[in-house]
Amino acid sequence: MRRPLYRCLPIAMMTPALAAPVIAHAQEQATPGDIVVTASKLGADPEADAGSIQTLDAGTLAATGITRPSDLSKLVPGFTYTRSSYGNPVFTLRGIGFYDNSLTAPPAVSLYVDEAPLSYPALASGAMLDLERVEIAKGPQGTLFGQNGTGGAINFVTAKPTTALASGMDASIDNFGAVRGEGFISGPLSDTLGLRVAARYEGGGDWQRSDTRDATRGGADFLAGRVIAQWSPSSRATLLLNVNFWRDRSDSAAGQLLAIRTNSPALPPTLFTHPLGLRGNRAADWTPGMPFKKHGDFQQIVLRGTYELGMATITSISSWQHLKRDDAMDADGTDLELFDVRTPGKVSILAQELRASGSAGAVHWLVGGNYQHERTRDGLDIRFAQSSYPFDGVDQQGRQTMESWALFANTDVALSHSLTIEAGLRYTDEDRSFSGCTHDDGDGTGAAYLSRIASALTGSRVSIPAGACATLSAQFLPAEVHGAFTDRNWAWRGGLQWTPREGLMGYATVSRGRKSGAFPTLAATSARQFAPARPESVVAYEAGLKIASRDGLLHLAAAGFYYDYRDKQLRGKTIDPGIGAIGALVNVPKSHVWGGEIELRATPARGFSLTGGASYTRSRIDGPFVNYDGLGRLKNLAGERFPLSPTWHLVGEAEYRWAAGRGREAYVAVNSSFQSPSNADLGDIPVLRIAPYAVVDARAGMTFARGWTAELFVRNLTDQRYASFISTAAPDVIVRFPGRPRSFGLRLAHRL
Template identity: 55%
Template structure:
């Protein structure tokens, strides 16, 4: 490893998606000698991960590199219970044990909290650059309300960046794959002056057009992504640590094109070319898109983060200040054809400021922490759709929304060692949140939508309603166009109680009960009725979990097992509502009652010197309880009770094998490995509609290479060896078509790296 492994820094982050933990707050530097012991900065000071009374998984930088995981999406290949997909417009969606939040909006508050070095990323769209130059990635499963506050009902993912080193250190790596994607990454780290160290990291990904147009043979899908980070660590006194993190990324990559699955019998009929377009299951590469545009991301992100840590005997005080800004203007063609059934443009801008202050005392058998935090957000989110070849009676629609959010929280945590074997843990957090929303859908500029809605409003109201071209078309209860201007306030408690029982030094049992809360959410949807902008109410979950962890055979085998049950209230999902003017449209829906139960087991072993084995299994059974009348993905009102959650596979299986052998006397090694992931089938939307079903699949990856003198490494790899055909998401992107977004086809690659 490059340095100490941190886990879930001490309280972490900002209200709305932050929190406190009884944690080791000192800022670690990358070590220069050997491989240090694992240190976890969650509930127990300096404790081994196998001693943590919660389900968590830790992946080192070596784990990530050897398995070819270079981005956030790759974590779903190695973490049981974690799923990743992208929405129709490219917004990342994370779920753990069936708890996630799927929405197309830039401002979709996640159910899985994302952090970089204790700094929160309140929205999933901000996480593109999180995987740069890491020491570890840690995944905590289940509600993390007292650790991370709101919007962590599913869990939390913490990316721990590699810190500045005490001596000059340089690393370079380069990767090329069979689609022509180049990935170049490097860092330089070391002291600048007495008590002052810096680390500069960067990664650039370019090329790799892996999608092929089955009509023209044109290629697309390539990357154009630059990520940078500058860390400055200053220790002006022996008990004062200051870390400044300035980072950002620029993304000009192609957006993914959809693959046409089925036509839906539109009325009026679609153009003849659409009706004869190839559809159905094909290989992962084939898709289609319009000839009249370049569809790509255009996003820029910047973050500045200051962490100040002060120690005074047993008392520590920590301040975390963060500012971040994202601007984007992405375009995509999602309909799977060369016609304009659904082309989108999604301009947006996010500015977030957060501040946390906490104090922690560790003395004898008692450890406590108290603190508070504040967060302010300013968001602009827009959605412009071009649909002139669709069955809609207009050519374009544009939705514009504005969000002003403010939240603050106070929290406290307490751990008490009742005996040398029994520990009681508890914590609570009070959150006060206010969200203000303004939004309306507008005519696309040609006047077709304005004229259509004006005629409908005139007929229904008996009064002439004239809407100018480009004007607001969202009708109020009075059947007049009006901008929705509303506010939602919420006050809530998150809490956790648990116990940990050490049977012996190498075996531990635990039991937890916790309550998590997720914020209300306003949608960015296209529609002509103001009520479509109604928010989804806050969701809450009470989670029960029991587990066991054991280490045996001289520390060469680690086993973790857990069983869980979640009692859900008002789960937020992306569903449908009926716009009386244009039919079924997207909306946010609350499921009154639902539940999740399941279990998981992970095993890590080194049975022989140089042989590493890992296996994991996750069972997640979700269900909508009782009669639940709502609209399915096709806009049909039905009882959806008894259905599982969308995008929630019941089974996930993982396996990894690595072999490493020293050759010669200069510290050189040869290595090889293989990994496999299996995921059972799941439906992508409400209603269990066959056309939206995602089939089960298994992905096998292979790798082999050599390390020379501990500095040079060359590795060859193959991902998706069997070229498995699979989808990551299927959607009714319009009333006319169902579209699939596919996973990556078989890819060969070569990676070389050097470290001084």
């Protein structure tokens, strides 16, 4: 007989697992992430459908210490993460991403929680809490659910309420003093209603050390929570309410001064004696006395309903999400005020999706539509009083409104016992509007500078007040900039799947994807800098093979792909006649990407498991394409790779488990990932080269009876020195943002 959750709560709360500051999943036996192939998500066996998806279960995520979306690069070949100059995350699949500093930069890789959209990467900080699995789909998406996209999609599938009482915790501490605690409690409130509550807290762990004084930073202060209620009033109907939140007060990562770009006499002499170059991952610097911290609060509510009508299943997904942030960071890697940044912003999004799916003999089908409305504010407040710029700071303020709706359909038909054909179609209608201006930051220096420029260009006196809008229009007068565009487009997909026998499957697909256009958030002295990037489109060709041995001890998946791009969006530069190269969004008229992936999972001996994955990606700008490189020099960029697109990405893990008596099991494991060189910007500039690096993690532990696990872990075992990004955003310096140094610690987990 099931015991209602509310009757068990007083007892459960007294257990050690739930007495911790926060509670979390205990480790289940880790199993490798499988690359499975699925075309339709229509309820068929995912091992037997066509299209490349990698799934990672909760045990794998817990065992490898993956708590943020950025950590997925340890396990997913072809997936890479970059932090932008101002801290916004950028996710890339198979070399396809969209690097921009803006909070509201529409991503090439779409993100979801239970198929409800997380429209921008900055909203996903708490998405990894209490999951059942993560699904990573590669290539253009949009004919099945959600948003249109060119690079792929990541769906975070949450753990749902259980039919019996369950709870767990997972806590760790490392040598820097970083603590993490996570946990859940789940069970029935009645025969038809279940509840699941989960939370995670991360705190402490200063891992960065100042170059010029006795100071540290880099600690976390992050809290995330989720409440899920599931109501099943009948065998046909289910209603799921998912309430998520996170709060982030962590330190912003500081940069490391890599090189000095200018030799202006206006620069402080101490800049030229500041330590330069690669000095280990802990070295960094920042302006003393400034609170460079994140300050973000996010809430999301998702209401998902399903109803079985016999031959069809109706699914409705309604969601609301809201983010308010005011992050601050030092983006110049020194103790001077060369480029200190605040990024205030606000995002409010409403989304609704309705779809129906079903089967009729050899035909599986899906039809649906969605609607989304966004209102956003994105700001950029920069102080550079000690730089070579002729004024001391700017305050950019921008607003956007986006409204879109789409209709989509997908079907697959079994032509014979071994041959299946698939087709999908999507129509999207999107309207996006922008208004914004870069203001003088209040001290009057920027207003005075642009007043002189405007007066010289117009031939008459122009006076801009302190703190006022200072962006110059086409008539060289200060004015707020307004822009809008409408994009109506078709996306489609076709595929063929061949399964000659059990355990052997081949497929081929061709698809067209589309990514939304984008307005930038940047310090703009000229209205032309706010020109949007046009929408990008891609036609993608892919063929793959999947083999599984009859005994289940060997799985092999391989795929090759070719992407033909039009108007690929990149972060580039334009030239301001007074201050030189400044940021802008650009479109590459024609480009392409090709490559392949392979994944192997094997159990060569009892208790011994091996997984490995490799992704090879070659991108190329097809010429001619004349634009500015990362240092503001005009050149023909034809033949170059996309920035932040490594050719090779390798991942692998080896684990051995053995019985240790009395219900105990011991284990040791090593996980590694490798990225080949890439460049942080256009122009293939040596100083902006991100060197190749390999990161190795190791763990050893034991599971005990009654659900306990104890583990020792090491992250970055070899203390590899590597950069997550190299930035040219500051006017006078080039800044390297280092990866984390070696850390080691203890992890305890328990599950009831």
